[in-house]
Amino acid sequence: YPLKVVATKPLISPTVLNFGTAGLGGIMGWCVVHPFNTLCVRMNLASASGQKLSFLPYMTSTIKESGFLSLYTGLSAGILRQTCYATSRFGLFEVFRDEMAKYRPTDIWSRLSTGMVSGGIAALISCPAEVTLVRISNDNTLPPESRRNYRGVADAFKRILNEEGVKTFFSGSGPFVNRAMLV
Numbered sequence: 001y002p003l004k005v006v007a008t009k010p011l012i013s014p015t016v017l018n019f020g021t022a023g024l025g026g027i028m029g030w031c032v033v034h035p036f037n038t039l040c041v042r043m044n045l046a047s048a049s050g051q052k053l054s055f056l057p058y059m060t061s062t063i064k065e066s067g068f069l070s071l072y073t074g075l076s077a078g079i080l081r082q083t084c085y086a087t088s089r090f091g092l093f094e095v096f097r098d099e100m101a102k103y104r105p106t107d108i109w110s111r112l113s114t115g116m117v118s119g120g121i122a123a124l125i126s127c128p129a130e131v132t133l134v135r136i137s138n139d140n141t142l143p144p145e146s147r148r149n150y151r152g153v154a155d156a157f158k159r160i161l162n163e164e165g166v167k168t169f170f171s172g173s174g175p176f177v178n179r180a181m182l183v
Contacts, residue, residue, distance in 0.1 A: 019091030026086020027079050034078045035071035038137045074136035076153040081129035089122035116181040123180035128169035132156045
């Protein structure tokens with residue numbers, strides 16, 4: 001008796017798989033990049049007060065003063081950011097590219113425009129997570145009387161929302177969206 005091959009529906013749709021792998025890849029990459037991002041955020045904020053800083057000496061002094069694990073402060077906010085940003089950036093790109101391919105050939109211009117639109121939307125979606133990430137990452141560098149002492153990403157998000165309003169999550173979103181469109 002010959003075997004019958006029955007087509008079955010996949011357990012996970014290709015679209016969900018694209019979004020999921022994009023988010024997972026972004027999260028894994030972020031775990032490596034996070035200490036460097038934390039140092040860069042802190043250096044930028046410190047240099048705004050007129051200090052001249054170099055990366056290696058700043059990193060060394062930060063680790064001596066606060067310990068290596070202090071570079072992972074705000075990791076949960078970074079993971080939230082990647083969940084929003086990487087997932088939507090790559091996932092939307094695939095969806096938009098495939099949809100555009102129904103109407104015109106996939107060429108450099110359709111890929112470029114699709115990438116810009118998906119990057120911009122992803123940045124706008126992830127603005128609240130980005131603000132939360134910067135706040136948590138920098139909180140320990142503030143004078144004790146100015147610290148917010150967030151207990152985690154959920155606490156920071158809730159407090160920013162309640163104390164400062166939704167608008168705070170999108171302040172500075174223009175440059176962030178423009179950067180994401182270029183990337």
